[in-house]
Amino acid sequence: MSDVFVINEKAYRAKKILSNVASYAFLTLVAVIILVPFYWMLLTSLKSQLLMEEIPPLLWLKPSQWQLSNYSSLFALVQSGPRAGSPLFPFFTYLRNTVVVSIITTAGTTITTILAAYAFARLNFKGRDVVFAILLGTMMVPGEIFILTNFLTIAKLGLYTWDQTYGQVLIAMTVPFMTSVFYTFYLRQTFKQIPNELYYAAKVDGTSDFGYLLRVMIPVASPTIVTIIILNSMGAWSAYVWPAMVTMKDEYRLVSNGLRGAFTDTGSGRTDFGQQMAAATLVTVPLLILFFTFRKQIMRGVSRSGIKG
């Protein structure tokens, strides 16, 4: 009888090890597939024109073969044409614009979100549930519907003109995106978990509603608020359509806009893949730095908001 158990135990262990090996192999394969595009981007950006055109392509480079000329050529000044005098890929201009837009949008979104989430979580007022349902309903509507009229609104406000200033561009790029129903909903859930007793105690102490929000609710909910700030500020990096639509001048654009369409010689139609991938790498790296700095908050925030949404 005990022999049977021993045999079963052995068989069970062998099976367990085998299935572990299979799991690791599968996950490693997936990890490689996820990483390969980043590798190919970096590899291509380091290839010289000569190595680039080798067929079949080189799958790796010796460190001695690495060369940064693709990167330096991005900053070389354009000699002729409408963009003469500015760098081929004005990365630092785009980077500055993106950071500025990201900060302004996030500051605005955080303020409107905190105030609205507070009203929905803590205050009792007529029509609360109706308003909340209507707000949630707008999340179903594709953004393309809003963009059509928003562009006309921006134009009517005189923010889209030939002599557009930087300030006008910033207003056009940020103000329409200073609210988020999704984050309001997310923060409301956190606010609701704060016990009512705290509120009544504060009331007894004569604290105003706003004082209570500032001194109790916001500090207690700060992990959620930090998550909202991080996730929201990453949005400006992928914004493509709207910034291209409301900017008149190239120097006002954001990182995504400058990336696509450039690097193709209009005469021969040939694309310089090395330069293109160097620019793509420059755009990707800051995002990855941001991600690895705030990895925990980002992943926790995304998974929670995903489940609760």
Next chain:
Amino acid sequence: METKNNWKAWLYLAPMLLLMSVFTFYPLINAFIISFYKGFRPLQNSIEGFTLLGNYLLILRNPLFWNAMKNTFVIAFISVPVSIFLSLAIAVGLKSIPKLNKFFQTIFFLPYVTNSIAVGMAFAVMFHKNYGLINAILERLGFAGRIDWIGGTSSWWTQMVALLIFTVWESLAFKILVFTSGMQNIDKQYYDAAKIDSASKWTVFRRITVPLLSPIILYISITSMIGALKAYNSVIGLFGIKLGNPSNSMITIVAFVYKYRAELASPGYYSYAAASAIILFIITVVFSLIQGVVSKKRVHY
């Protein structure tokens, strides 16, 4: 919560509601109004009259729109189920390994935090006929003829395969993360019971994991279906503003909207953009309703 804080509450809501009135509610209504205009010139703000369905009928007679519909539906119907199935399998794999869990999770999440234009361009280089990794691998595996996936002599099929691979690659990250954290909330005793019954892995997956995850799977399939129906940045990233070869062969509904929106000088085009955006909205709503109703019977709460 006893006292009514009517005016105070509206004060707190005011910043959000004011902004949303201008940039969300008004545009939503106005999109319908624009879609009823005849000969609308957005820059002069002039119209030649109204038409109830004229713009919609014009779009429905435009072959480019049907091309956009076809591409969008192919993307949605293939990429969504494939990526849900794959990410479930990956989440199950992650659950079964004792070590390196966080390490793998971090790698799998990377596509979520990257810019789809930048990565799309990297995919475009990988799919390049001569300089691309994909053909290099295929050649080593013994497939001699190099395929032109997305270049000047490529077909609709190869371009669609490339786009689907990129779309699935991009959409795995979010799903894996959500499924993984969903699985952590499943009570361990279900799995212990299955172990005593020596149930096979496949049975455990089908009888325990999927049913208990079903609310999350439903949520994910609705949101990713909506996301896939709005595919645009991935197409721009992979194919550029020409939208494929020949031009517009990979056009999607959103790309169709933007194409007509950009023609500000042509009277009436803005209304086509509005009407097609509304058609997209209706499709989205219908899909969400269907998925909600169909899944109602199969989702365990």
